[in-house]
Amino acid sequence: MKVKVITQILEANDRIAAENRKKFKDANIYVINLMSAPGAGKTSLLERTIKELNGKIKIGVIEGDIAGIDDALKIESLGAPVVQINTGGACHLDANMISDVIDDLPLKELNLIIIENVGNLVCPAEFKVGEDMKVMLLSVAEGDDKPLKYPLMFQESSALILNKIDLLPYTNADLGKIKRDSLTLNPGLKVFDISCKTGEGINEWANWLQELLK
Amino acid sequence: MKVKVITQILEANDRIAAENRKKFKDANIYVINLMSAPGAGKTSLLERTIKELNGKIKIGVIEGDIAGIDDALKIESLGAPVVQINTGGACHLDANMISDVIDDLPLKELNLIIIENVGNLVCPAEFKVGEDMKVMLLSVAEGDDKPLKYPLMFQESSALILNKIDLLPYTNADLGKIKRDSLTLNPGLKVFDISCKTGEGINEWANWLQELLK
Numbered sequence: 001m002k003v004k005v006i007t008q009i010l011e012a013n014d015r016i017a018a019e020n021r022k023k024f025k026d027a028n029i030y031v032i033n034l035m036s037a038p039g040a041g042k043t044s045l046l047e048r049t050i051k052e053l054n055g056k057i058k059i060g061v062i063e064g065d066i067a068g069i070d071d072a073l074k075i076e077s078l079g080a081p082v083v084q085i086n087t088g089g090a091c092h093l094d095a096n097m098i099s100d101v102i103d104d105l106p107l108k109e110l111n112l113i114i115i116e117n118v119g120n121l122v123c124p125a126e127f128k129v130g131e132d133m134k135v136m137l138l139s140v141a142e143g144d145d146k147p148l149k150y151p152l153m154f155q156e157s158s159a160l161i162l163n164k165i166d167l168l169p170y171t172n173a174d175l176g177k178i179k180r181d182s183l184t185l186n187p188g189l190k191v192f193d194i195s196c197k198t199g200e201g202i203n204e205w206a207n208w209l210q211e212l213l214k
Numbered sequence: 215m216k217v218k219v220i221t222q223i224l225e226a227n228d229r230i231a232a233e234n235r236k237k238f239k240d241a242n243i244y245v246i247n248l249m250s251a252p253g254a255g256k257t258s259l260l261e262r263t264i265k266e267l268n269g270k271i272k273i274g275v276i277e278g279d280i281a282g283i284d285d286a287l288k289i290e291s292l293g294a295p296v297v298q299i300n301t302g303g304a305c306h307l308d309a310n311m312i313s314d315v316i317d318d319l320p321l322k323e324l325n326l327i328i329i330e331n332v333g334n335l336v337c338p339a340e341f342k343v344g345e346d347m348k349v350m351l352l353s354v355a356e357g358d359d360k361p362l363k364y365p366l367m368f369q370e371s372s373a374l375i376l377n378k379i380d381l382l383p384y385t386n387a388d389l390g391k392i393k394r395d396s397l398t399l400n401p402g403l404k405v406f407d408i409s410c411k412t413g414e415g416i417n418e419w420a421n422w423l424q425e426l427l428k
Binding site for chain 1: 253280284303305333335336337340353359360363365378386411
């Protein structure tokens with residue numbers, strides 16, 4: 001079997017990301033870059049998190065999607081400030097896109113901004129947007145081979161949220177393997193088992209966020 | 215709510231794709247570009263398809279992954295000729311990558327080449343690689359909002375394979391909505407319901423492929 005390795009130089013956008021970060025820091029806002037494959041449950045997690053932390057942490061959201069405003073409408077219906085970015089063809093958010101919309105959020109009112117990246121396990125991990133922390137979500141229905149096949153996102157993230165654990169009995173996925181491989185790639189990774197459908201584990205995740213923002 | 219639309223010009227690689235296609239055509243090989251989000255089951259579908267068509271259609275595979283050779287090893291263990299491309303950072307295959315590996319496959323022995331693209335619902339749909347047809351796979355566990363959120367892949371594909379239908383009773387996904395929205399985007403789309411786990415529906419898909427190659 002032939003194995004061909006192709007290298008690609010990716011656009012650097014670190015300078016703009018640093019400017020965004022300074023702006024967030026000056027406003028005393030913690031920023032999370034939330035990443036996952038399509039359909040892992042990023043928007044459902046946001047909805048659960050906003051409800052769980054209602055009255056405790058004031059959350060604003062930047063929604064990144066190729067097309068559509070469905071996710072932003074869901075967030076808006078919960079009363080949280082939200083901006084929708086439609087990237088057109090781009091498969092990830094970059095620092096410049098975030099820079100363009102920062103002032104559309106009521107920064108003075110917020111403690112935390114969660115940036116929901118485009119559903120993609122690859123490029124979002126390569127582009128800083130000005131976040132304090134990257135968090136990734138993996139649906140257990142995607143299988144247990146994802147850490148070794150998409151290592152960068154696991155390495156770049158501070159927390160890994162394993163979603164849809166209610167589906168675990170109906171899949172071949174080995175939750176232990178996912179955790180072992182993830183922690184081998186990134187020993188400092190904080191791992192949560194959750195189900196946005198049943199609500200299981202949301203409390204632990206929300207409490208961890210609260211501690212982080214103290 | 216503010217909505218910001220960003221446009222991006224994507225690299226054109228149509229000339230090389232056309233060269234690849236001519237080479238495949240001269241060798242009398244039909245080529246499928248198989249695309250999906252991570253974990254939708256592309257490799258499992260390949261395994262099922264190769265077994266189902268054993269002795270009927272001689273299939274070669276080009277495996278595209280960010281990292282790793284696990285998928286290629288699975289294909290090789292079935293006796294099918296396979297080349298693994300590791301893209302490094304790139305989130306999709308392009309025509310140039312395919313051009314580089316065409317001659318590593320035994321073209322004279324093959325009737326069909328299936329190119330398994332990188333797991334990503336976005337960019338793979340934008341880059342022709344020299345295929346006769348694009349086929350996409352969607353796991354029903356990804357939810358029923360995918361056609362409207364990632365429209366291009368649904369529009370570019372000739373067939374949509376809905377995988378993991380064994381998980382349907384345990385999700386909130388509406389299979390009818392997925393099909394309606396997909397067919398609205400692309401009325402000519404051929405849709406298959408399958409489960410690579412149980413084998414349901416594989417026969418219909420394999421028969422369709424056989425008809426196509428007649």
